[in-house]
Structures are given as structure tokens and as C-alpha cells.
Amino acid sequence: MNRLTYIYSAPGTHASGRAPDGPSRAAPCRMRMRPAPSEFLFPALLFTLLVLAPPRARAFDEDAGHNGKIFATVMYNVPLEYAGTVTEVLVRPGDKVKEGLPLVRFKLKDESILEILQYLSLDRTIINTQISLADNEIRITDLDKEYESAKRLSAAKMGSADLLRTLKHNVEQLRDKSRLLAALMKIDKKELDNRRAIVGRKLGVPVKEDGNVPESGELLSPMEGEVLLVDPSLRAGGIVPALSHAVTIGRTNPVEVRTRVFEAEIPGLRIGGKATVQVVSLDGVHAGVVSHIDRYPDDMNVDRPSYYNVRIELPNDEGVLRPGFKTVVKFIAEDKNQ
DSSP states (O other): OOOEEEEEEOTTSOTTSOOOSSSOOOOOOEEEEEEOOGGGHHHHHHHIIIIISOOOOOOOOTTOOEEEEEEEEEEEEEEEOSOEEEEEEOOOTTOEEOTTOEEEEEEEOHHHHHHHHHHTTHHHHHHHHHHHHHHHHHHHHHHHHHHHHHHHHHHTTOSOHHHHHHHHHHHHHHHHHHHHHHHHHHHHHHHHHHHHHHHHHHHTSOOOTTSOOOSEEEEEOSSSEEEEEEOTTOOTTOEEOTTEEEEEEEEEEEEEEEEEEEGGGGGGOOTTOEEEEEETTSSSEEEEEEEEEOSSOSOOOTTSOOEEEEEEEEOOTTSOOOTTOEEEEEEOOHHHHO
16 A cells, blocks of 8 residues: 655645745645655565564575484383393394283292282281271170160169160270271272282282292283393393393384484474485485474583484384484475475
8 A cells, every 4th residue: 555645735825835826815725645755665565574574484404414313112121120040031132022922031039039028918917907807896796795784774774874875885986996997908908909910010920819929920021012122141040130121122113213403493393294314324215204393402501502302203114224223314394295
């Protein structure tokens, strides 16, 4: 829209400012409008573009390569929870495993058995509660008999009403105690069942209610995946301490590439954006998808530039991409992602 300039004409003058010819006469004030010169439009347009226009993401260089490495999308380090002697190693790196499949068999050391027994010693507490509950029920039975006898005497005007009220109060207190003991025993039993289940998962074999602890166990795979690493010291006949690392299980289809990206390039990236990945030790280029962009840099020192961790997901149907392979990542511009 053109800007308009208002021009004022005084009475008795032309718009040019000259006095009219002839005798002067009164004339009303007039205001005329005409388009503003075009030289005023360019600064206004430039101001709108530079100040009022929303900021645009800075484009990144598609030819720039970002060094990275391949990682398993999920990794789980499976430890031996108790000290023992390894009797058999059932897997090796590269094996495909299902959830619950045995990985290692072992025999518990004596101190491990004592540790488990102490952990399961809650059954003694339950037994003591059962004894207290049984004793309390006997007392209730005896007091009930005394209460009925006192009740008959009171009806025959031969007994004390105060004694009758005292006996009744005592019986009610004992019954309340029995209810509390029963509730406590129920809680303890549930806790003991949970502890048996925990020990059973760690041993790979169920723990029975008879109080006996199995002398041997199995280390089970917690997930479906691939055996990535078996500890070199894990051999038949070897003694391993408690909580020692045994086997690493991971999921390698798909795999993910992790790289670091300079802050100036981050606005041009998005989750779901495309990237090409070249594996240094292999031929060919792999197509990947951006699956994660950090919201926080890995270094907040003001004297150093900020880099953000970015992950790219790659299919690995043939299993040729291994964790640890070095890569070069190139991101594809947003307009080419459409």
C-alpha cells in the first residue's frame, strides 16, 4: 500500500505557495493527498525483513563430515550376583540369545549360601509370629471360659459386675492383638515370597519354601539380543567374586551412530531427518534417520564452543555393522527431506 502525503493549502494561496491573481477572497482550507515518493518504501521493507521477520535456521554444510561410532541400541551387562565357581560357559560373542536362555552355569560358594540364608531369615520372624498368635488364641479361649462363668454368676446375683466388665475388656484386647499378629504375619509372608523370587531370579532356579538354598545356579539372559562380550576370565573351573561382570547382551538391529555436532548446525537438524553414514572399514554408504538430538551441550565452559550429541539409527539386517566401527556422518538438508 502506498504511503500518502498530506499537502496543506492556506486560504488565498495555491498549493504551490503562489498568491492568486486578482482580488483576494476568502477560501476554505484544503488538504490534498498524493503518493509518497518510492524512496521511502525500500527502507520500510528492509526494516520489516530484518527486524520483524522470524529467524531462519542457519543451513549446514552437506559436505561436512562428522566423525562418529556405531553403538548397540540397547546394552545390558549381566553380572554374577553371588560368588561361586563357574562350571560351564554356554555362549560366546556373536551368539543370538532369547530372554531366559542360560548363559553360564555356576556352583555357589559356602559364604554365598550363608548370605542367602540370612537374607531369607524372615521365615524365622514368621514362625515367631505364628507362635505368638497361637499363645494369644489359647489365652482368649481361657478368658472366654472365665467370662461365661462370671456372666452366669452375675445373672444369679452371685458375681461382680466389675469383674464381668474387666474380663470382657481383656478378651476384646486379646482379639485385637490376634488381628494385628495375623496382619503382620501376612505382610511378612508376602515379603518372604518376594525375597525368594529375587534370589530365584539371581540364581536362575526357583527357591523352595522348605528353607533349603540350591547349591548351583544359572545366569539367564535378561533380554533377546546378541552376545557382545564374554568376560575373558569367565572359564570353567574359575572362581568369580560376587557382582562380577560376566556377559554383555545387546540389540544390534538396528544400530545407532553417535556423533557430535557444532551448535551452528543444530538448528538445521530435526528428529526424523535423513543422514548418510559411511563406515570407514566397509564399502558403501548407509542411509540413516536422526533419532535423538541433545537439548544440552556436553561442555558448558564459556571459553569453548558447544557441541551436541546426535544419534542416527541404521538398519542392520545382515549384521555387518558392529559396535565400535568408526563412521563419517553427513546430514541431508531439510528441503531434501520432504
